[in-house]
Amino acid sequence: MGLQCLYRGSASELDTAITRDDFIDDLEKRFREAFWQDPDEREVRSWRKSIPTVVRLLVDAGLGDVQVLLELKAPITDVRMDMVLVGTFPETDLRSVVVVENKQWSRIHPDAEMVRLSSDGTPQLHPANQVWGYLQVLRGYVPMLRDEKLCGIVNLHNAPAHLVHAIRPTVQGLGELVQRWVAVYGAEHHRKEFSDVLRRRLSGKHAAQQAEMLLEAPVKPAEGLMAHVAQCVRERTVFPLLDEQREAYDHVRNLVATSKQRTRKEIVVIVGGPGTGKSVIAVELLGTLARQKVNVVHATGSRSFTRTLWKYAGLPGNQRGLFTYFNSFSDATPNDIDVIIADEAHRIRETSRNRKNERDLREPPPQIDELIHAARVPVFLLDEHQVVRRGEVGSLELIRNKAEQLGCGIREINLRHQFRCAGSPEYVDWVERLLMLRPSHGRPVWQPLENFTLYVARTPLAMENYLKALMTENYTARIAAGFCWPWSEPNADGTLRDDVSIGDWRRPWNSQASDYLGDIPPSSLWATDPAGFGQIGCIYSAQGFEYDYAGVIIGPDLVWRNGWHTERRHNVDRDQYQAPDFSMVVRNTYRVLATRGMRGAVLHAYDPATNQLLMDLGIPILEE
Known part of the structure; x- marks a missing residue:
């Protein structure tokens, strides 16, 4: 291309x-x-x-x-x-x-x-x-x-x-x-x-x-964040930062240089959709500041993402504190850390504790307060359309209100440019219009793109065979699905049960284990270990990651009946089906899953009428 x-x-x-x-x-x-x-x-x-x-x-x-x-x-x-x-x-x-x-x-x-x-x-x-x-x-x-x-x-x-x-x-x-x-x-x-x-x-x-x-001239394919995270954190700048990405990077570095002279704390909020490079900014900032001996940590609310960063950064155990979790700052001294980079800040929870301390009858403080108080320069990177479970409260409005309440300044930087989906914002825009997460003037008919491939599969087997063939050409690919099937414990011999069942096609969810089961990777490495193909990922194992080609199974919790209808009874994730705005959570989930691919995606809906809708929108059909 x-x-x-x-x-x-x-x-x-x-x-x-x-x-x-x-x-x-x-x-x-x-x-x-x-x-x-x-x-x-x-x-x-x-x-x-x-x-x-x-x-x-x-x-x-x-x-x-x-x-x-x-x-x-x-x-x-x-x-x-x-x-x-x-x-x-x-x-x-x-x-x-x-x-x-x-x-x-x-x-x-x-x-x-x-x-x-x-x-x-x-x-x-x-x-x-x-x-x-x-x-x-x-x-x-x-x-x-x-x-x-x-x-x-x-x-x-x-x-x-x-x-x-x-x-x-x-x-x-x-x-x-x-x-x-x-x-x-x-x-x-x-x-x-x-x-x-x-x-x-x-x-x-x-x-x-x-x-x-x-x-x-041929263009070299983009490599994912994990391919270079070790170099980025330990050795040198790796990723070119363009336009607002570089503006955010430079602004945080300037704040760090002057933070001890400032009388008023400034919060930085970096907002962008999938593939706009939020995590690249986060890791580049972490590496640059750490090499300058700045006291900086990277925090997320995702066990999978943080543990994957531990692995690919290649840090010894005593340095893993560079990558931590949002709930790690309950007892932090105010301004004890120079910079906290809160990546995927849409996953911030209401509090860091599930319940009150038995010896402390006071309500635990909001998690957002802990993050802001702990750092001289708090940096939040978020996508408001990635809230996918009950209890996640991270939003631009929350941070704005908190800044005003705490008397902090705030700088908002919006990332406009797309680096995933082959640099095709048209695809992300189409997904959001399809799922009615943004206004759509008429039916969102698919218009083929020169640099991003989209198919709809008649069956999940057709999807799997297509992606399997791409993997033989050294591309990366994964299949993820809505949380609509039970998730069983492994069999006694360590094999996984085929929980995801669509007609005669049956496959296991990715492993829930925290370590390898033979060659089967733990859930935190499903998206990055080649052995993850063949198991079906869910939102929690896919969110925050990217691969060349994304297969997405739209489960029976989202169906088309002259408009989208969401079915709580078909969703088996307690954090999703108990969410007050279940419809938004489910549609956000499929938006995330559909935008993991850097080069292409294949969609298949469990519900026949919904799959027919995708075909009627002009998406090329992937036959058996």
Whole structure:
């Protein structure tokens, strides 16, 4: 699968095209066809105002043959780069690629490694760090570019030179590699500097062929978090952080550096749907801060996720405290920990204790209070549509109310970009519309995507055989189901009972054991150990994890009868069927299960009418 962009043409062709009245209308139409939505007003304004400032420099510099790619979609994600210039490095045959980020800002001020757009504005991502993330993801996931000439430019064409000078990477002291490979140019005399660097980096020789080869270049598959968690925690930064991901990372690091001088605690809340990189941010922060000797811990409400992190981080027993649970801070001294990173904060419970201490008749404090009090910098990462059991109370509203009650500041950062599901937010959006977790104007008919595969299976056997074949090609795959079948103890010989039964097809749930039963992995490793295939996972063994292909069995607790109906009697999980909002919990469950796949998914509904609905929506049918 190659790279995609909205427009490709030479600088001279684009110089002519932008004079046409219908050029912007054409870009908007292409955008809607590619991304299922209207472009943001600011994007359209940038197309009108910013693109010409770069194109004019190229043409005036005699670089009219250089190819310009507009809105190039970065590999493995739906992040888009404003402009990518492709040509040949002067006096060589090497491909040269220049990534340009356009900003229409006229005012800008430095703030540690971030910037503000006014003297009292909110700190936000430094555009040089933004561009550096794009260079990292191109080098990391497009093998063709690893040895090519690659650099980045921030085009602040409305900003006066003296303000731009103050935020240049060398002046502001950004990372050494950012200083080396990313330049920032403003208005006035900076335009000549900009033009000069374009001449030094680009020529139009064979530019069309270079651009075509780049767009057709194979993209390296994204690897899951667990594949690199040990390096990330113990050695170095591994994952490129893009846009709001990097903004969140930089903001927390700035807070840590100044926390002891602050008179008011600030809570950071990072909100994002499945696959937006919440756990990647969490682990990158943990690793960076731990290597800087900051007292930091990563906490979750998930036994499976935390124990898997223990295993894949490869930490000795005395260092496993880096990964702990939300209920570990009942007796913590206030501000005793520099940073608590509360990952999957939607799983926060009402309290950390199931009952009052027999010698203490007071009500136990809310778990959210314990987390906030224990850390100088409390960081919460959450997805409000992943509340899947009774007693889970984590939400943005809860944290906002608590911040106001405790007199804390709060910074909310929303992650917009998709890194799972092959970087296809269209799929996640479709799942949410299908399950009526967001408004849907009409039937959510499936529109095939170029980089994500979706099927509906007539039978679970067809699903299993398809996924099994993919595993022989070194992909990872799992089947998970709604909690609609009893979960038996293992047989006396250690084998698992075939509890999940659909017609003649019978398979066991994943093991409940805390250790291996022969080759069968414990529940905490079901999603990551290859031997987990063949057992059926549930929401508790799948939530927080990812694999290449997700098989999802929609059980009889969710059926389509001219609308969704949820059936408590068919759900056997006490924490789910006793939930006050059972319908929301069940639909959230299937949203989570359906968005575990990085490359594709297969759906099968136990109820025939519900399975027919999926077929009627245009999902390709997977036969036996």
